[in-house]
Amino acid sequence: MSKQESGAVDPGGAVQGCCPGLLRTPLGEDESVELARVFKALGDPVRLRLLSLIASRDGGEVCVCDLTPAFDLAQPTISHHLKLLREAGLIASQRRGTWVYYRLLPESTDRLARILTRAAAPEAAGA
């Protein structure tokens, strides 16, 4: 458990500003908690399929009435999964008349994509 081989890792203090990239600098504790909540929302097959159905729909919006028939699940279960995606900031909803409509919040998925993208040339950066 000693540090003799290559020095202890300092996990704090490296995350500054927006979106430094998970793979470039050690993630701070606060950001890891916030980010884990978003990834956890994606960590379920039904929620992934819901997000994918919403995101890939032409027009950018899907009625909940069109999402439910795509799953062999009860409406309250679908609604619960949609709520978790909404609370994670991945989708937004709007009620119009009888139905609720869902749309992707692309800035959220853009952020995740950016966070998971490697630096172009890490070796050259410090030279």
Place this chain on the structure above:
Amino acid sequence: MSKQESGAVDPGGAVQGCCPGLLRTPLGEDESVELARVFKALGDPVRLRLLSLIASRDGGEVCVCDLTPAFDLAQPTISHHLKLLREAGLIASQRRGTWVYYRLLPESTDRLARILTRAAAPEAAGA
């Protein structure tokens, strides 16, 4: 629960070949199960920080002896989190002498970044 407003979503059959993009075509059931497992592995603050420490380390490899002191957690807990990251295909490990060394499997995070990236011009694609 009816489909009258915009037609039912067909979630099947749209996923072909490698990595069609979660946001471009509806995800199939099998891929959603596999992908959810990877996102679930990322859905924990300690695992995110471990992955970030491993990925951002110069030289690309971190001794477990350097990871443990960065957390206020017991060695078996850290090992358990590392095992889940490994089982999700995000990191690889190699024992050398006393210590186990971990490195990022960048093709995994590249894949996630690609899956979360929007199509450049979705409207123009079908014209």
